[in-house]
Amino acid sequence: MAQPTNDIRLNQVGFYPVAQKKAIVVGEKGAEFFLRDLKTKKVIFKGKLGPVLKSPYSGKKSRVADFSSVQKVGKYVLEVSSLGVSYPFEIKNEIHKSVATAAIRGFYYQRASVALPEKFAGKWARAAGHPDDKILIHPSAASPERPAGTVMSSPRGWYDAGDYNKYIVNSGITMGTLLSVYEDFPVYFKNLKTNIPESQNAIPDLLDEVLWNLRWMLTMQDPADGGVYHKLTNPRFDGMIMPDACKNPRYAVQKNTIATLDFVAVMAQASRVFKVYEKQLPGLSDSCQIAATRGWGWVQKNPAVLYNQNEMNTKFDPDVVTGGYEDKDGSDELIWAAAEMYITTKDENYLKNISFETDKPMPLPSWSQVKALAYYTIIRHEKQLGPVDQQYLRSIKNTVLNFSDDLLKNLDNQPYQTVMGKVAKDFAWGSSAVAANQGIALIQAYKLTKDKNYLNAALSNLDYILGRNATGYSFLTGFGSKQVMHPHHRPSIADGIVEPVPGLLSGGPNPGQQDKCEGYPNKFADESFVDADCSYASNEIAINWNAPFVYLAAAIEALSYK
Numbered sequence: 001m002a003q004p005t006n007d008i009r010l011n012q013v014g015f016y017p018v019a020q021k022k023a024i025v026v027g028e029k030g031a032e033f034f035l036r037d038l039k040t041k042k043v044i045f046k047g048k049l050g051p052v053l054k055s056p057y058s059g060k061k062s063r064v065a066d067f068s069s070v071q072k073v074g075k076y077v078l079e080v081s082s083l084g085v086s087y088p089f090e091i092k093n094e095i096h097k098s099v100a101t102a103a104i105r106g107f108y109y110q111r112a113s114v115a116l117p118e119k120f121a122g123k124w125a126r127a128a129g130h131p132d133d134k135i136l137i138h139p140s141a142a143s144p145e146r147p148a149g150t151v152m153s154s155p156r157g158w159y160d161a162g163d164y165n166k167y168i169v170n171s172g173i174t175m176g177t178l179l180s181v182y183e184d185f186p187v188y189f190k191n192l193k194t195n196i197p198e199s200q201n202a203i204p205d206l207l208d209e210v211l212w213n214l215r216w217m218l219t220m221q222d223p224a225d226g227g228v229y230h231k232l233t234n235p236r237f238d239g240m241i242m243p244d245a246c247k248n249p250r251y252a253v254q255k256n257t258i259a260t261l262d263f264v265a266v267m268a269q270a271s272r273v274f275k276v277y278e279k280q281l282p283g284l285s286d287s288c289q290i291a292a293t294r295g296w297g298w299v300q301k302n303p304a305v306l307y308n309q310n311e312m313n314t315k316f317d318p319d320v321v322t323g324g325y326e327d328k329d330g331s332d333e334l335i336w337a338a339a340e341m342y343i344t345t346k347d348e349n350y351l352k353n354i355s356f357e358t359d360k361p362m363p364l365p366s367w368s369q370v371k372a373l374a375y376y377t378i379i380r381h382e383k384q385l386g387p388v389d390q391q392y393l394r395s396i397k398n399t400v401l402n403f404s405d406d407l408l409k410n411l412d413n414q415p416y417q418t419v420m421g422k423v424a425k426d427f428a429w430g431s432s433a434v435a436a437n438q439g440i441a442l443i444q445a446y447k448l449t450k451d452k453n454y455l456n457a458a459l460s461n462l463d464y465i466l467g468r469n470a471t472g473y474s475f476l477t478g479f480g481s482k483q484v485m486h487p488h489h490r491p492s493i494a495d496g497i498v499e500p501v502p503g504l505l506s507g508g509p510n511p512g513q514q515d516k517c518e519g520y521p522n523k524f525a526d527e528s529f530v531d532a533d534c535s536y537a538s539n540e541i542a543i544n545w546n547a548p549f550v551y552l553a554a555a556i557e558a559l560s561y562k
């Protein structure tokens with residue numbers, strides 16, 4: 001077989017038999033395409049390439065090869081005579097199960113304070129790092145009960161990203177997204193095993209994974225007053241070394257309003273999710289609810305304490321220069337926390353004096369903007385709402401549907417036929433997660449309406465992430481013929497294994513190119529990606545990017561195109 005061309009862009013993992021199937025052929029050469037069965041070597045389908053489309057960013061031309069009518073299970077390549085053959089791909093049911101499972105396992109590989117034995121981690125087995133059983137209260141976090149330098153224990157949690165620190169704000173959206181995919185598709189997760197140390201217990205593996213970070217988060221609440229520390233961090237980033245080689249002291253840093261609200265939302269949601277596992281996890285659900293209530297109480301007394309790292313560093317030592325996660329607007333975190341508290345406790349007092357802001361367009365979720373998570377939660381639990389909330393509910397549904405309808409507009413004219421990338425701002429830092437979060441919104445719209453256009457559009461973004469994009473890369477490590485090999489991820493850099501840790505979502509194109517790394521092909525928004533470990537701006541990984549990917553891939557599997 002000839003060397004595959006990178007000019008045929010498609011989901012390099014594959015397709016469901018009855019779903020849409022599209023490849024994008026770069027350039028204007030050729031008119032026809034063929035689908036060849038790799039087993040029989042026979043051409044089983046011929047089609048005509050669609051009209052020429054153009055990237056609004058690069059002006060580059062492309063055409064669509066639509067082979068949706070092919071439903072036969074098998075392994076194939078797509079061929080265009082003048083160009084060559086595509087990467088091989090499969091058509092089969094549950095085509096994204098391995099992808100969804102690997103992305104959940106991506107969190108296992110991020111576990112702090114524990115060794116990853118070969119039985120579960122394969123060749124990426126590693127020693128334990130960052131026990132975090134003796135961390136220090138940073139002067140910014142000092143209180144009468146815990147003066148600066150007090151030692152506390154705060155083990156477990158996931159490493160946040162390519163670095164080894166643990167941040168409450170970014171844990172907020174990450175945990176909310178993972179708990180939400182569980183709440184939306186509990187049956188799917190009931191029997192999904194991810195080969196982790198807890199795979200033999202009676203708790204779904206996704207929730208076991210969530211527990212690893214939940215237990216850490218619980219330690220980040222000041223027991224004296226209910227406020228929550230911003231992060232557990234080194235003063236400076238560790239070098240590109242393995243976790244067990246890291247010996248720097250670590251600190252709990254300044255309590256603040258937004259971190260506490262994120263914590264409240266997560267604990268409230270976790271409380272109701274874990275309630276049915278009271279037998280396996282006695283007291284956990286109650287502990288989460290108590291922690292949430294105490295956090296809420298702290299916020300009532302401290303409604304506007306922001307985290308400003310530079311300002312903090314002028315007042316306290318040591319200076320802390322790791323991820324800031326500085327959010328200036330806590331109004332969305334307040335809405336999210338209130339919604340989770342209300343759904344968990346049924347106490348309408350949590351909604352008092354809070355506007356859901358449904359007169360404004362829904363903002364796409366990100367670490368600093370979590371309002372949509374409140375909408376999703378309200379919709380998910382609509383049956384529990386009292387009559388007084390029906391007007392809220394209607395306007396929230398309309399806001400989510402309006403957002404999703406905008407995503408559907410003009411889809412056929414897009415050069416890659418994906419929702420992702422219609423507007424330049426989609427190519428933000430962590431653009432792969434933009435694609436995944438758009439997919440989540442579309443899944444919500446599909447759940448509300450059962451209109452398949454939403455589901456197909458969500459799938460288009462999964463196709464985008466797995467190869468149908470202007471870079472030609474599959475952005476999930478371990479998957480695809482042209483996969484990301486050099487993510488900005490300390491263990492992947494330092495472990496001496498050729499392949500990066502699998503199941504991690506690379507950030508994706510980001511024309512900001514803030515890392516000034518060498519090797520970016522150009523400045524075009526949809527191509528601003530370099531598979532190099534220096535590229536924290538386009539090729540880092542992060543828990544808040546992996547989580548929406550887990551949601552998208554698992555939801556599409558659960559809703560199964562069968």
Ligand SMILES: [Ca+2]
Nearest residue numbers: 198199203205
């Ligand atoms: Ca389990």
Ligand SMILES: [Ca+2]
Nearest residue numbers: 329332368369
């Ligand atoms: Ca915010």
